[in-house]
Amino acid sequence: MRSTTLWRYLTLSPTLLLFLFLTVLPLASLFVLSVHEVEWRDRIAHWDWVGMANYAHLAKDTLFTAGILNTLIFAVVAVSFQMILGFWLALLTQRVTRGQLVYRTIFLLPILVPGIIIGAIWKLMYSFDFGVVNQLLLYLGMTPQDWLGDSSLALLSVIVVDVWHWTPFCFLLLLAGLQSLPEDIYEASRLDGATGWRELRYITLPLMLPSIIVTFLFRMILAFKVFDEVYLLTGGGPGTSTEVISFTIYRRFFTEDQAGYGAAMSVATFAVIAIAIAAVSRIMGNKDPEAGV
């Protein structure tokens, strides 16, 4: 029995060590960093204690608030479109008997491709001078737009890319949900004369609610992490119109050398997300910690 105890620790220790040294320790170091200002003098880092000053500065930082606001708008608008479009496509695909696999193969492609390449492709397509989007507009007799350079259009353009990129993910999860619904309920409802909209409204939607919620949460989490596409498409600009939270943090840390302030932002983001998770799992009355993955 003693060897079992030993193995119990041995099998879990790689996970524990990795989490400890590469997630817990860095978070702790971020916390320490966030109450300091780091300055490089003569190639040596000097840590000056500044207390809560970095946090106090957060509330007044328009880039940070713009970042949070833009991330929220981006996530809510993009994910809503993806859910509706994905659900519709899943319904259509499920009812198709021939070619289901072909459609699924094609639809899956975008989610397997690196975000940065999606960004590169769309950057070329959005190009003011030679992009295919403007060529199409010209062909239709409309005025070409500066999709990424116009501050009133830029966030929308990024959202369009995200909808194109991630609708297939919602499609796939919702299709799996649809395919797991019991067939006999539909047979019974058809015997009762339910068709089309009524079947969707009173049978499919209620039964699909758990899948819909899980898919929605999955996507929201990913949408909040958005970085790659924005980095390549707009770099947060023009102005602050596509400034998202990941990008603000990145800039503070790595291009503006404000490590202490960047750390305060990271800790604040971390805290907000932890609170959000706690709130969501309480609302859903689910004690299972995996429910939100």
Added chain:
Amino acid sequence: MKARAIVSRHLILILYSFIVLFPFYWIISASFKTQIDLLMGRFFSTPHLQGYRDVLFSGTSDFSRNFFNSLLIGSVSTALVLVIATLGAYSLYRMRWPNWVLHSLLGWSVVFHMVPPITLAGAWYTLFRAVGLDDTWLGLILAHTTLNLPMALWMMGVFVRNVPSELVEAAQLDNARTPEILRYVIVPLVKPGLAAAGILSFIFSWNEFAVTLTLSQRSTATVPIGIGKYAQENTIAFTEMAAASALSILPAVILLLFAQRFIVRGLTSGALK
């Protein structure tokens, strides 16, 4: 009536297939154009291989090195993720840890999985610099392993829990030790899970950008970093960017054609328990 419904369904799905495929078609056709043809907006032009030649064989191009780095970091980190996650999942679900250990570990992995990786990138950068792991393969492998571990731990947990506990108990009655149980009972039964988690882990590592950007320099940069570089330069080399993009889509296409079963199972195992 019924035939019309079927036709209209197919029409909508085919239209959406076009929307999905068009950007890929466009980037591939752009990669065969010359910079001038592309900038002039010529839709049809004689195909040129200059973009590919520049990307693959020019002395100033880092693409083949980036490709090698991506393959190395992707495969080593995936192997590590699978070993660590399988051991961890077995330990957590089959070796009677107290509930608080199980819940706090899984809870923590969920929180970690949800925060933008960039929040930790700054801390990793400081930490890795302190111990000399910045700009090394080992550092990037460790970072990618950590990023993909929550997903794999959770997926392997689903598969390990599906192994009937009678099988494990029977093996224990036969005096099998833990390594033997893992080797002869667990691993053979969770192979589909290993395939799903492994393929996803490799794809995520291949696609990872934010953390790699902060932890790598020229010699350790991966494919996405290389592509990001093209777009950042003052005069963008569009055809090279297009050719490099087209080449980096290849692994996704290959995996999609030959391992779609596992990708779908992996991605949907979260929605269906």
